[in-house]
Amino acid sequence: MSGTSTPGRELLPIATGAQTLAVVRGLLRAHRLLAVSAVTVLVVGTGIGLLTAPLLGRVVDLVVERRGAGSLTLPMVLLVTVAVARGVATAAGRSLVARLGETVLASLREQFIGRALRLPLERVEKAGSGDLTSRVTNDVTLIAKAVRQALPDFSGALVTIALTLVGLTVLDWRFLPAVLLAVPIHVLTVRWYMPRATPVYAEHRVATGGLQHQLLDSVGGVRTVRAFRLNGRHADLLERRSQESVDIALRGIRLVSGFFSRLNLAEFVGLASVLVTGFVLVDNGAVSIGTATAAALYFHSLFNPINAALFLIDDAQSAGASLARLVGVSNLPPEREPDRPGVPVDGSVKVASLSHAYVPGHPVLREVDLEVRSGERVALVGASGAGKTTLAKLIAGVHQPSDGVITLGGVDARELGPVGIRRAVTLISQEVHVFAGPLADDLRLARPQATDEELRAALSRVGALAWVEALPDGPGTVVGEGGHRLTVSQAQQLALARLVLADPPVAILDEATADAGSAGARTLEAAALQALEGRTGLIVAHRLPQAATADRVVVLDQGRVVETGTHEELVAAGGRYAALWAAWSDTRRQPQDANADDAARAAAETLET
The missing domain is CATH 3.40.50.300 (P-loop containing nucleotide triphosphate hydrolases)
Structure with a gap:
C-alpha cells in the first residue's frame, strides 16, 4: 500500500491498483449469479437494439427499389418490436447492474466500517480526524454516485461498442478497418488523459481530506481559537487549504476540456472513413445503399457509447481514487493479539x-x-x-x-x-x-x-x-x-x-x-x-x-x-x-x-x- 502524507500528519494508507482490483474481484465472486444475470440481460438487450440499423437499411433499399408502401409494413412493425424489446431488456439489464453495484458497495462499506471501528486510536490521531471522516463521507458518497449512475451507463456503453463492431463486420468486413481508423485517436486520448488525471484526482481527495481536517479543528476548537485570538491564522489556513482544493479541481477541468476536443476529432475521422468506404463499395456494386446506410448508422450510434465510456473514465478515475482509499483502510492488518493472552487478577x-x-x-x-x-x-x-x-x-x-x-x-x-x-x-x-x-x-x-x-x-x-x-x-x-x-x-x-x-x-x-x-x-x-x-x-x-x-x-x-x-x-x-x-x-x-x-x-x- 502506498500512502500520501502532509507535514505533521501520517495519513491512512491508500491501496494500489492491484490491491483494489483484487478486492473488487473477490466481492464479485461472492455475487457471481447476480453478475452473470446482469451481463446476460444487458447483452441480449443491446443485441436486440443492433437490429435497428439493418432494418432501416432495408427500408432504404425498398424505397430505392420502389417496392411500394405495402412493402414497408413488415420492417416498420419489426422496428417497433425491436424498440420495445430493447427498451425492456436494457432497463432490466441496467437495473441488475445497478443492483450488483449496490450489493458490492454495501459489502465493501461494511468491510471498511468494520475495520475503521477497530483502528487503533493512535493511528487515527496520527492521520487526523479529517482523513478518516472524508473517507467515510466524501469517498463513500462519490463511489455510491458512480455505482448508481456511472456503472450502468459504462457497462451498457462497453457492451454496445463490442456488439456494434460485430454488427459492422457482419454487414461487410471492409467497414471495420474504416471504423478502426478512429481507434488510434481514442487510444492516444486515453493514454494522454489517464496518467494526468489519476494523480490529480488522488491529490484532490487528499486535499479535500486536509480541508475537512482543518474545518474540524477550527470549528471544534472555536473557543480556544477565540481565546488566543487565532481567528486570522485559522482563517488563513482555511483559505489556503480551500484554494489548494480549488486549484486542483481547475486542473481537472482543463484536462477534461482537452479530453473531449480530441474525441471530437476521432468522431470526424471515423465517420468520414465509413462514408468514403460506403461510397466506394456502393459504386463498385459490392453493397447496397441500404447496407452502406446501415454501416453509417452503426458508426453514428457509437458516438454516444464511445463518448460515454471515455467520459466515464473521468468518473471512474475519481471513483477509483476513492475506492483505493476505502480499500486501503479495509486491508489494514488487524491489531496483533498475543497467542496466549494473560488475564488480570484484579484492578491494580x-x-x-x-x-x-x-x-x-x-x-x-x-x-x-x-x-x-x-x-x-x-x-x-x-x-x-x-x-x-x-x-x-x-x-x-x-x-x-x-x-x-x-x-x-x-x-x-x-x-x-x-x-x-x-x-x-x-x-x-x-x-x-x-x-x-x-x-x-x-x-x-x-x-x-x-x-x-x-x-x-x-x-x-x-x-x-x-x-x-x-x-x-x-x-x-x-x-x-x-x-x-x-x-x-x-x-x-x-x-x-x-x-x-x-x-x-x-x-x-x-x-x-x-x-x-x-x-x-x-x-x-x-x-x-x-x-x-x-x-x-x-x-x-x-x-x-x-x-x-x-x-x-x-x-x-x-x-x-x-x-x-x-x-x-x-x-x-x-x-x-x-x-x-x-x-x-x-x-x-x-x-x-x-x-x-x-x-x-x-x-x-x-x-x-
Whole structure:
C-alpha cells in the first residue's frame, strides 16, 4: 500500500491498483449469479437494439427499389418490436447492474466500517480526524454516485461498442478497418488523459481530506481559537487549504476540456472513413445503399457509447481514487493479539519508568513510576501539558509507550493485547458521543445482553433514571442526531451508565466534567463517584474538589510525578498542590463570582507553569 502524507500528519494508507482490483474481484465472486444475470440481460438487450440499423437499411433499399408502401409494413412493425424489446431488456439489464453495484458497495462499506471501528486510536490521531471522516463521507458518497449512475451507463456503453463492431463486420468486413481508423485517436486520448488525471484526482481527495481536517479543528476548537485570538491564522489556513482544493479541481477541468476536443476529432475521422468506404463499395456494386446506410448508422450510434465510456473514465478515475482509499483502510492488518493472552487478577495498575514522546526528542512523559491499588481512586492533577491525559491514554492502551512497562492486574499490558486492555480498562473523556437511536440501544453498546432492569439499575446508579423516565418514550426515546438532544451533563451521565454496564476492573475519567458548568459538574462528580464504586478509578481532575475526594492525589509537572499523597497530606506539605488548593480557595471566597471555578483553574495553571 502506498500512502500520501502532509507535514505533521501520517495519513491512512491508500491501496494500489492491484490491491483494489483484487478486492473488487473477490466481492464479485461472492455475487457471481447476480453478475452473470446482469451481463446476460444487458447483452441480449443491446443485441436486440443492433437490429435497428439493418432494418432501416432495408427500408432504404425498398424505397430505392420502389417496392411500394405495402412493402414497408413488415420492417416498420419489426422496428417497433425491436424498440420495445430493447427498451425492456436494457432497463432490466441496467437495473441488475445497478443492483450488483449496490450489493458490492454495501459489502465493501461494511468491510471498511468494520475495520475503521477497530483502528487503533493512535493511528487515527496520527492521520487526523479529517482523513478518516472524508473517507467515510466524501469517498463513500462519490463511489455510491458512480455505482448508481456511472456503472450502468459504462457497462451498457462497453457492451454496445463490442456488439456494434460485430454488427459492422457482419454487414461487410471492409467497414471495420474504416471504423478502426478512429481507434488510434481514442487510444492516444486515453493514454494522454489517464496518467494526468489519476494523480490529480488522488491529490484532490487528499486535499479535500486536509480541508475537512482543518474545518474540524477550527470549528471544534472555536473557543480556544477565540481565546488566543487565532481567528486570522485559522482563517488563513482555511483559505489556503480551500484554494489548494480549488486549484486542483481547475486542473481537472482543463484536462477534461482537452479530453473531449480530441474525441471530437476521432468522431470526424471515423465517420468520414465509413462514408468514403460506403461510397466506394456502393459504386463498385459490392453493397447496397441500404447496407452502406446501415454501416453509417452503426458508426453514428457509437458516438454516444464511445463518448460515454471515455467520459466515464473521468468518473471512474475519481471513483477509483476513492475506492483505493476505502480499500486501503479495509486491508489494514488487524491489531496483533498475543497467542496466549494473560488475564488480570484484579484492578491494580502499575507503571514503571514510563516515558512517551509524540515527536521524537520532545518527551511528554519522563520516567513516570506509579502504582495504584485495586479499588483505589487516584486523581491526576497538573497544568495543561503536564502529561495527565497522555498518561491516561497510555494506561488505556490508546497509545503505545515509547519506553517503560504498564501492568494491569499483575499482567504486562503487552501480554494482554489490545482486546484484553479494552476489557480491563475503560476511558471516558469529556468528548462523549451520543449515538443516534433509542437511548436503551445506546446503553446496550456496553453490554448487548443487558435486560431492561439492568439498564434501569445503571441509570439509577449515576442519577440519570429520573430524567430518562421523564423523556417522551422513556428509555425507548430516540436520542442523538435527528432525535431528542441531550444536554452535556445528560450525555456524560449516559457514558457513565455505559461504564457501569461494561463493568471493567479499571475506569479512567479524563476531565469528564469539564464542559458541564459548575452545577452540572457537581452532579457529574457525584455520578462519577457512584460509577467508580467497586473498581479502580483514575481521574484526570479538572476541579480540585474532585481531586480532594480521591483516595490519593498524584501531581504531574512537565511529564514527571512531583508529588503524591492524600489531599490532607499534600496541603499540609505546603508544596505545589497546596499552592493550587490555596489559589482555588481564594477564588471561592470572592462573593457571587459565577466564574469562580474557571478563574481557579486559570490561577492554578498559572501557578503550575
